[in-house]
Amino acid sequence: MPLQFELGDEEKQVQAAAKKMLAKFGPRREELKRLILKERKFPPELWEAFADAGFLGAMVPEEYGGNGAGLLTLALAVEQFGGEGYGSALLILTAMDTACIVRNGSEAMKKAVLPEVAAGRLKLAFALTEPDAGSNTFRVRTHAKLSADGSHYLLNGEKTFITGADVADRILLVVRTTTAEECKAMGMPKAFGLSLMLIDPKSKGVSLTPLPTRGIEGFTQFTVRFDDVEVPAEALVGEKDGGAIALFTSLNPERILAAALACGLTGYLLARSVEYAQDRKVFGDKPIATHQAISHPLAELQIELEASRLLTYRAASAFDRQEEPGVVGFYANCAKYKAAELAIGAVDRAIQTHGGSGFSEDVGLIYYWEAVRLLRTAPITKEMILNYVAEHWMGLPRSY
Numbered sequence: 001m002p003l004q005f006e007l008g009d010e011e012k013q014v015q016a017a018a019k020k021m022l023a024k025f026g027p028r029r030e031e032l033k034r035l036i037l038k039e040r041k042f043p044p045e046l047w048e049a050f051a052d053a054g055f056l057g058a059m060v061p062e063e064y065g066g067n068g069a070g071l072l073t074l075a076l077a078v079e080q081f082g083g084e085g086y087g088s089a090l091l092i093l094t095a096m097d098t099a100c101i102v103r104n105g106s107e108a109m110k111k112a113v114l115p116e117v118a119a120g121r122l123k124l125a126f127a128l129t130e131p132d133a134g135s136n137t138f139r140v141r142t143h144a145k146l147s148a149d150g151s152h153y154l155l156n157g158e159k160t161f162i163t164g165a166d167v168a169d170r171i172l173l174v175v176r177t178t179t180a181e182e183c184k185a186m187g188m189p190k191a192f193g194l195s196l197m198l199i200d201p202k203s204k205g206v207s208l209t210p211l212p213t214r215g216i217e218g219f220t221q222f223t224v225r226f227d228d229v230e231v232p233a234e235a236l237v238g239e240k241d242g243g244a245i246a247l248f249t250s251l252n253p254e255r256i257l258a259a260a261l262a263c264g265l266t267g268y269l270l271a272r273s274v275e276y277a278q279d280r281k282v283f284g285d286k287p288i289a290t291h292q293a294i295s296h297p298l299a300e301l302q303i304e305l306e307a308s309r310l311l312t313y314r315a316a317s318a319f320d321r322q323e324e325p326g327v328v329g330f331y332a333n334c335a336k337y338k339a340a341e342l343a344i345g346a347v348d349r350a351i352q353t354h355g356g357s358g359f360s361e362d363v364g365l366i367y368y369w370e371a372v373r374l375l376r377t378a379p380i381t382k383e384m385i386l387n388y389v390a391e392h393w394m395g396l397p398r399s400y
Helices: 009-023 025-037 043-053 070-082 089-104 107-118 180-186 243-279 293-318 325-359 367-375 382-393
Strands: 124-127 145-146 152-163 170-176 196-198 206-211 221-232
Touching: 009 043, 009 070, 025 367, 070 293, 089 107, 089 124, 089 152, 089 170, 089 196, 089 243, 107 243, 124 152, 145 170, 145 180, 152 170, 152 196, 170 243, 196 221, 196 243, 196 293, 243 293, 243 325, 243 367, 293 382, 325 382
Parallel strands: 124 170
Antiparallel strands: 145 152, 152 221, 170 196, 206 221
16 A cells, blocks of 8 residues: 555545634634733633534544544644644643543543543643653652542642643643652662542642743643642542553653644744745845745745654654554654754744844734744753654663
8 A cells, every 4th residue: 555645635624624713713813812922811712612623522532522533633723723823732731631531541530521621611731840850750759649448649749830720620640659769669660650640720739839931822830739639549540650651642642732733833934924025125126035045944944844744644643543652652752853943943034034023022923932942842852852762763872
């Protein structure tokens, strides 16, 4: 069977549906972008439209109220979203949590949570990073101790840089149910003892402290503290102490959707640059687009965008087909790396093409610098991706 490098009719219909959904917001585009980028408020009508179009149900099987269309469908929709200049971190976080629950959650959890996600009534956040644990997940210290009767866990610890914790209805939390010290004493590997649980951020003992960070479209980040929080035992996602493997059914979709958003934003920024270059005249009556110093960098970005799209679609397809985890991880990391670096180049070129006006808040490009630059660092740093590819794909010695 020959390799296919074009989207099929179903995928093209997804793109058309996303465009149609977003078109109705066309007259309010600048207002909505201002809310997201300047006021850090995500418009609820965009979330509702995404749900009504069925995209929030893409990761949810039909038996739980979704359409089961898969990650590629959602990636195509997210790319269109970025193509209009929008972004939504909580949309990506909800999708990554959903993927984890679908593949690892109990039947009771799936029945309770997934229909609400598909309907747009449940927003999900994700909490892994701690002050001393980010890229090195195994250093997580937030601890959940099982009660003597096995009915609940007592949760203590702290997470930081948690996006949208104030508006999320649930948070997928990475904790230790066996401490690193206990693992070492037992002779167990450092990956042992990690567990995932879905918690209510409004539970007694949970406190939120906002952080003065920028670059998160429409949301605030928080430090989240847990002080003797009682979490029902049934909130566990996957096996106790065996959450390390289940974790990547969240992290890989996150990277793939981040890549899709970066591709969309690159397309948006390219379109802005092309439009300006065709209109702007400086030397005589010819637009600046006639100068190769302007047109060639934009052409290079267009070529690189096609490559990034192919990588992103390949990664999403690998996840949907449940290919070997190492293969999914490789393509997810490659897509995120390539698309993030490209988007940074696109916003830099957009500002350069616009000249001094590129720094004007009225033009709005400068806000995308913050949003796009974040993608080099989150949800995984450029350097950690290179470490992963070198070690796990190329067989080179571990460097850290």
